Amino acid sequence: xxxxxxxxxxxxxxxxxxxxxxxxxxxxxxxxxxxxxxEARTDLLARLDxxxxxxxxxxxxxxxxxxxxxxxxxxxxxxxxxxxLLSDAAHLHARAAHRAGATWEELSAVVNLAFLFRGLPxxxxxxxxxxxxxxxxx
Numbered sequence: 223x224x225x226x227x228x229x230x231x232x233x234x235x236x237x238x239x240x241x242x243x244x245x246x247x248x249x250x251x252x253x254x255x256x257x258x259x260x261e262a263r264t265d266l267l268a269r270l271d272x273x274x275x276x277x278x279x280x281x282x283x284x285x286x287x288x289x290x291x292x293x294x295x296x297x298x299x300x301x302x303x304x305x306x307l308l309s310d311a312a313h314l315h316a317r318a319a320h321r322a323g324a325t326w327e328e329l330s331a332v333v334n335l336a337f338l339f340r341g342l343p344x345x346x347x348x349x350x351x352x353x354x355x356x357x358x359x360x
Contacts, residue, residue, distance in 0.1 A: 237272035252318045294322035305336040305344050313351045
C-alpha cells in the first residue's frame with residue numbers, strides 16, 4: 223500500500239462536486255448547517271455509491287416536504303417523533319421548525335405532547351433543546 227493510500231483509503235469523489243454541494247445545501251437551507259453525520263454519510267457515499275446517495279436523498283426530500291404540510295408543521299412533527307424516541311436528531315428538527323417559523327410556544331407544546339407518552343426524559347431533552355436554540359440561534 224502506498225503512503226497516499228494509507229492517508230486516504232477511500233476513493234476519490236465519484237459524484238460531481240457541484241451536485242454534492244447542491245445536495246448538502248438542502249440541509250443548510252433547512253437547519254442552517256450540514257450536521258456532522260450527514261456530512262460523513264454524503265462524503266462516504268459520494269465516493270463509494272453515489273447512485274445510492276442520490277436515491278436516499280430523493281426519498282428523504284419526498285418524505286420531508288409532503289404537499290399536505292408546510293415545512294414548519296412537518297418539522298414540528300419530526301421534532302416530536304424524535305423527541306419521543308429520545309433521539310439526538312430531535313435538536314436538528316427543532317431548529318428546522320424554528321427556522322421555518324415555529325414559536326417557542328409551539329416547540330414547547332410539542333415537548334409537552336412527547337411528555338405524555340415518553341415522560342420526563344423527553345420533557346428534559348426537549349427543554350434542553352429549546353434552551354440550546356435560544357442560546358445558540360446560529
